[in-house]
Amino acid sequence: xxxxxxxxxxxxxxxxxxxxxxxxxxxxxxxxxxxxxxxxxxxxxxxxxxxxxxxxxxxxxxxxxxxxxxxxxxxxxxxxxxxxxxxxxxxxxxxxxxxxxxxxxxxxxxxxxxxxxxxxxxxxxxxxxxxxxxxxxxxxxxxxxxxxxxxxxxxxxxxxxxxxxxxxxxxxxxxxxxxx
Numbered sequence: 001x002x003x004x005x006x007x008x009x010x011x012x013x014x015x016x017x018x019x020x021x022x023x024x025x026x027x028x029x030x031x032x033x034x035x036x037x038x039x040x041x042x043x044x045x046x047x048x049x050x051x052x053x054x055x056x057x058x059x060x061x062x063x064x065x066x067x068x069x070x071x072x073x074x075x076x077x078x079x080x081x082x083x084x085x086x087x088x089x090x091x092x093x094x095x096x097x098x099x100x101x102x103x104x105x106x107x108x109x110x111x112x113x114x115x116x117x118x119x120x121x122x123x124x125x126x127x128x129x130x131x132x133x134x135x136x137x138x139x140x141x142x143x144x145x146x147x148x149x150x151x152x153x154x155x156x157x158x159x160x161x162x163x164x165x166x167x168x169x170x171x172x173x174x175x176x177x178x179x180x
Contacts, residue, residue: 031090039099046060064101070100071097074088110122
């Protein structure tokens with residue numbers, strides 16, 4: 001019996017799947033590269049800021065707060081100012097900040113201090129980390145937006161530039177594109 005062909009070919013488009021696989025591979029490389037750099041940076045900070053076994057864990061505290069600052073800054077710039085890109089957020093936000101900051105070490109350090117009788121230190125560490133992280137991410141957002149405002153106002157004829165600018169509704173609000 002002869003095979004009939006439908007007017008629409010439902011077989012997968014091989015070129016499309018190859019392009020999709022390549023896109024995924026590029027993002028994986030971006031995340032991995034950022035993660036490798038973030039991990040090396042954290043290792044360096046941890047070596048410089050050594051902590052006594054039951055003292056305040058300054059190394060982890062520092063990388064987590066600094067990571068929150070970087071994350072707030074980078075995501076604000078990526079979402080509100082820079083042109084759309086496929087690789088900056090995976091590289092910087094997921095890779096670098098993910099490799100640089102460490103929730104698991106934070107929890108283990110808090111648990112160790114509480115388990116060895118330093119409950120107030122453990123509690124202070126948790127509260128200070130959360131508060132400083134929230135302040136840092138907010139500071140990153142504000143610094144990025146201040147930088148965007150300064151850049152927008154720089155140079156002669158900045159008002160007539162006609163460039164597209166992102167403006168956000170609030171500190172963590174959604175961005176909207178406007179033309180000037």
